[in-house]
Amino acid sequence: xxxxxxxxxxxxxxxxxxxxxxxxxxxxxxxxxxxxxxxxxxxxxxxxxxxxxxxxxxxxxxxxxxxxxxxxxxxxxxxxxxxxxxxxxxxxxxxxxxxxxxxx
Amino acid sequence: xxxxxxxxxxxxxxxxxxxxxxxxxxxxxxxxxxxxxxxxxxxxxxxxxxxxxxxxxxxxxxxxxxxxxxxxxxxxxxxxxxxxxxxxxxxxxxxxxxxxxxxxxxxxxxxxxxxxxxxxxxxxxxxxxxxxxxxxxxxxxxxxxxxxxxxxxxxxxxxxxxxxxxxxxxxxxxxxxxxxxxxxxxxxxxxxxxxxxxxxxxxxxxxxxxxxxxxxxxxxxxxxxxxxxxxxxxxxxxxxxxxxxxxxxxxxxxxxxxxxxxxxxxxxxxxxxxxxxxxxxxxxxxxxxxxxxxxxxxxxxxxxxxxxxxxxxxxxxxxxxxxxxxxxxxxxxxxxxxxxxxxxxxxxxxxxxxxxxxxxxxxxxxxxxxxxxxxxxxxxxxxxxxxxxxxxxxxxxxxxxxxxxxxxxxxxxxxxxxxxxxxx
Numbered sequence: 001x002x003x004x005x006x007x008x009x010x011x012x013x014x015x016x017x018x019x020x021x022x023x024x025x026x027x028x029x030x031x032x033x034x035x036x037x038x039x040x041x042x043x044x045x046x047x048x049x050x051x052x053x054x055x056x057x058x059x060x061x062x063x064x065x066x067x068x069x070x071x072x073x074x075x076x077x078x079x080x081x082x083x084x085x086x087x088x089x090x091x092x093x094x095x096x097x098x099x100x101x102x103x104x
Numbered sequence: 105x106x107x108x109x110x111x112x113x114x115x116x117x118x119x120x121x122x123x124x125x126x127x128x129x130x131x132x133x134x135x136x137x138x139x140x141x142x143x144x145x146x147x148x149x150x151x152x153x154x155x156x157x158x159x160x161x162x163x164x165x166x167x168x169x170x171x172x173x174x175x176x177x178x179x180x181x182x183x184x185x186x187x188x189x190x191x192x193x194x195x196x197x198x199x200x201x202x203x204x205x206x207x208x209x210x211x212x213x214x215x216x217x218x219x220x221x222x223x224x225x226x227x228x229x230x231x232x233x234x235x236x237x238x239x240x241x242x243x244x245x246x247x248x249x250x251x252x253x254x255x256x257x258x259x260x261x262x263x264x265x266x267x268x269x270x271x272x273x274x275x276x277x278x279x280x281x282x283x284x285x286x287x288x289x290x291x292x293x294x295x296x297x298x299x300x301x302x303x304x305x306x307x308x309x310x311x312x313x314x315x316x317x318x319x320x321x322x323x324x325x326x327x328x329x330x331x332x333x334x335x336x337x338x339x340x341x342x343x344x345x346x347x348x349x350x351x352x353x354x355x356x357x358x359x360x361x362x363x364x365x366x367x368x369x370x371x372x373x374x375x376x377x378x379x380x381x382x383x384x385x386x387x388x389x390x391x392x393x394x395x396x397x398x399x400x401x402x403x404x405x406x407x408x409x410x411x412x413x414x415x416x417x418x419x420x421x422x423x424x425x426x427x428x429x430x431x432x433x434x435x436x437x438x439x440x441x442x443x444x445x446x447x448x449x450x451x452x453x454x455x456x457x458x459x460x461x462x463x464x465x466x467x468x469x470x471x472x473x474x475x476x477x478x479x480x481x482x483x484x485x486x487x488x489x490x491x492x493x494x495x496x497x498x499x500x501x502x503x504x505x506x507x508x509x510x511x512x513x514x515x516x517x518x519x520x521x522x523x524x525x526x527x528x
Contacts, residue, residue, distance in 0.1 A: 061410075063381075064266070064267075065266070065332065066223075066266055066365065066382070067380075067381045067382065070381045070382075071381050076334070076350060077334070077350065080332075080334075080350040080351060084351065086330070086332075101410055
């Protein structure tokens, strides 16, 4: 575990950069992390990030790419254009939630 | 008063659940409560699914591993062969395709997972069953046997489109068996075997992933990770094909063996409130009661619980689900608890296999199963291979009838395992 200061707050992250405590997350932090990744967040990005967070709060785990494609209103092809390094993983990290557990 | 339990699906989970429930009520309970058990399935062919892996290599034949579903059920259990149209959760009723309705006091969903070919662009298009195959159903495995027999060399690509899939180790086993098969035919040097997976390693759990990646390398099988198949082109101009990933990467092949996306049964999608986006039924991981309605329980591949979709999982779930169903019908609190125990033999070719054993909290570790003296875990051996072959007998004669198998309990054994802290 590491700690990092984001938007003036000390945030705890795991080895892969995911939030240890999703309640520490703010929208400003998502923008800050995206900028560090070289991403400028559009409304579409936010649509995915907000969906990710809602699903996590409701179900306790973030959705996989396939579920995102079916339920977020953004197609899988578009998801990869928005988050080229892996939509579910990147969006979960930016949304301040754990890495989706889809892969068993 | 008589109660009716309707079980949807006569595969591994439905059959063992029906037989175990029958035994509970027939032998262990007072006669003040009569219970009627009904099993519904769309056909009467029970396939021992682990055998499908061996079909492409000519090592298993249909007549050995397909039996009538009805014959695996105790004769007091009614078997209905019909297609399920939908479940009406409000009326506690199952509607069959012919219009017949089955009211239930308690419903068990055991209809497993189905292959969602249409969800991957091009998969069932040009080249399907010509140079693009799956061994995940009997027609596919049979067609692949002929294709492998005629294969004269080139690029053999094994690909998993995405998780979850039934038996996540089966595609790896396919690679190992292909290595053996082509070695035996004296043409291994003419075949380039590649395994492309959406995962970031050979397998999901770190210790097993490292061991399996080592085996792939040892056998000269190329591993491509984090590959998310977007589209399949079966027949390019030159006769071969290619997979195109969502990230733009391409993998060419002469023969592709693809494990398609999996979904729950289609009627789940037609039943308002029953399933999730993928038609799996939201289920409590320990009690196996659905979270959609208290009188609905779920077993096997049909659940959304976070563990492998595998026969061993279904087998180990049997004890907890039956205990909880009996308690539920008696208006008692549920206390049967499944721990996520899974156990699989992994065929590695040349008459050997390794074995893994894990649950929700413990990843597959080395050591021995079920105790310090037993089958070696995460290590190739002939004993494991013989175990895998013998298991089919156990399946038909002990697992499906719902008998306990001596030495193999529902809870994961820890004795015999090298604990993680000892591995670092």
